[in-house]
Amino acid sequence: MPKSMDDITSLAKRRGFVFQDSDIYGGQQGFWDYGPLGTLLKRNVRDAWWSDAVGSHNELVAPAGAPEAFQMVGVETAIIMHPRVWKSSGHYDLFHDFMADCKGCKARFRTDQVAVAAAVTAGGEVAASEAFLPTDEAPTLSKTKQKRLDKKTGEGGEVxxxxxxxxTKQYPDAPLPNCPNCGGDLTEPREFNLMFKTTLGALGGEEDAAFLRPETAQGMFVNYKNVLDSSRVKLPFGICQVGKSFRNEITPRNFTFRSREFEQMEIEFFCRPDASDQWYQYWRDRRFRWYTDHGISESNLILREHHQDELAHYSVGTADIEYKFPFLAEGEYGELEGVAHRGDFDLRSHSEGKLVNRNGKLEVELGEDGKPKHPGSGKSLDYFDAETKEKFVPHVIEPSAGADRATLAFLCEAYEVDEAPDEHGKMQSRTVLRFHPRIAPVKAAVFPLVKKDGMPEKAAEIYGALKRAGLEVAYDQQGAVGRRYRRQDEIGTPVCVTVDGDTLQDGTVTVRDRDTLEQSRIPAAEVTAFVRDKIG
Structure with a gap:
């Protein structure tokens, strides 16, 4: 059966994964709080990413598929950066969406998210148009509206x-369709900069204006030279960072998928220009494999290369890793991560000034006086290769993942409803989160079968040993053991350990697997090693 996003969000709140921000005050659109289990889950996602980015290779041996060995280091940069950073990067002038408002109901829409069906006559004029919001079920017009538009085209026209x-770009003189919500008049589309503006200092004048960063990448680019000089790294090498970013989205939606505050996990990988295409292919494949290695079915993922007309003006190539989220229509995918070949755009722009694309070549944008319109730092960000005696600007490959989107994808992938026997052996419906053990928020749960005969004391001993081993563990002694199993299944705990009467006789406990439901007995002294092995 198709998964229900309503069921998943209900579970997320009920079990303490995700809450609406400021919930007791009615909530705040585009902002979310992570509860106890959500905090653990998201932390595990970040840790798994960091381990892969920094800890899963060494600079002496090339990983499988890599052109050569490389180094990777981490940084943690400020959320508020110098305003000129955003001028040089192009965010100040280009980082915007188009929006339109309804004059009647005051609803606000991103114009690329409002569908339009227009009757175009044989002469190329728009005779009539209808606006509508695509839905998961049927992103089409009603039969009545469709017939009305068909009549307007005339012979040789089309809808x-x-x-x-x-x-509005293709038919700038055509009348705008009405609001898809209430039928009222829409305003002309206009630009809306997505950066959150703030002020520095006590006076808060225009000269003190600053911005919350819309991405973590620029903090790594402006520290490229600092890292190069302080860490003794050499090409190829990467800088990675996990941190918060902020975008004033016009229409945040789909749970945590599109939010105004979110967390990114980004790598900026610097390499020689003549090897950049090979590295681009390597990071595309490696990042796709990371999701499948952590439990997402390959059948629910695609690696989509951007068409030429989709590419940013600086991009040599971009590929998106996309996931089949339950809130999307059949056959649709939502972006999890982008892997971009950025060429030398970023280092050049922070050195020379804002770059523009002229006839396929990036050049510094000049003002009327012939000087850079938005000058960069003026600092050289060239790389000097001591072996070849060459000086050049490195190319950059950027794998950019969202920690919140990845967490949401793992939650959606893990969610299942199946059947399992209850404490009386009767088959009952069961909600289970089949997380990969590596990212499961709780690794094991320990139960005493009953609250007497020394069982709680022995269970507490095993629980303490698991905690001292650095594992996140639950202890539960309330209710029938079958119900306790169900509670742990619903939060995705891979292993349950039950202390019973035999434990006090032969020193063994029952371990039960979340996915297979198989139960076996092992020595209590081996529980920690068993759980560690399960996590891998």
Whole structure:
């Protein structure tokens, strides 16, 4: 059966994975709080990413598929950066969406998320148009509206389907369709900068304006030279960072998928220009494999290369790793991670000034006086190769993942409803989260079968040993053991350990597997090693 996003979000709140921000005050759109289990789950996702980025290789041996060995170091940079950073990077001028408001109901729409069907006559004029919001079930017009548009085309005309942003570009003189919510008049589409503005200092004047970072990448680019000089790294090498970013999204939606505050896990990988295409292929494949290695079925993922008309002006190539989220229509995928070949755009722009694409070549944007319109730092960010005596600007490959989106994808992938026997052996419906043991928020649960005969004391001893081993463990002695199993299944705990009457006789305990439901007995002294082996 298809998974229900409503069921998943209900479980997320009920079990303490994710809460609406400021919930007791009615919530705040686009912001989310992680509860006790969500905090553990997201931390495990970050740790697994960091382990792969920094800890899973060494600089002496090339990983499988890599052109050569490389180094990777981490940084943690400030959320508020110098305003000129955003001028040089292009965010100040280019980081925007188009939006339109309804004059009647005051609803606000991103224009690329409003669908438009327009009746275009044989002469190329728009005779009529209808706006609508695509839904998961049927992103199409009603039969009545479809017939009405068909009549307007005349002989030789057609009904086209596009989005509001493309419609206004293609037919700038055509009347706008009405609001898809209430039928009221829409405003003309206008630019909306996505950066959150703030002020520094006590006076808060315009000269004190600053911005919350919309991405973590620029903090790594402006520290490229510092890392190069202080860490004795040499090409190829990567800088990675996990941190918060902020985007003033017009229409945040789909649970934690599109939020105004979110966490990124990014790598900026610096390499020689003549090897950059090979590294681009390597990081595309490696990052796709990371998701499958941690429990996401390959059948629910795609690696989609961007078409030429989708690429940013600086991009040599970009591929998105996309996941089949339950809130999307059949056959649709949502972006989990982007892997971009950024060429030398970023280092050049922070050195020379804002770059623009002229006839396929990136050049510094000049003002009327012939000087850089938005000058960079003026500091050289060249790399000097001591062996070849060459000086050049490195190319950059950027794998950029969202910690929140990855956490959501793992939660959606893990969610299942099946059947399992209750404490009386009767088959009952069971909700289970089949997390990969590496990212499961709780690794094991320990139960005394009953609250007497020394069982709680022995269970507490095993629980303490697991905690001292650095494992996240639950202890539960309330209710029938079958119900306790169900509670742990619902939060994704891979292993349950039960202390019973035989434990006090032969020193063994029952271990029960979440996925297979198989139960076996092992010595109590081996429980920690058993759980560690299960996690891998």
């Amino acid at each position: 086209i389907r596009t989005d509001l942003q493309s419609f």
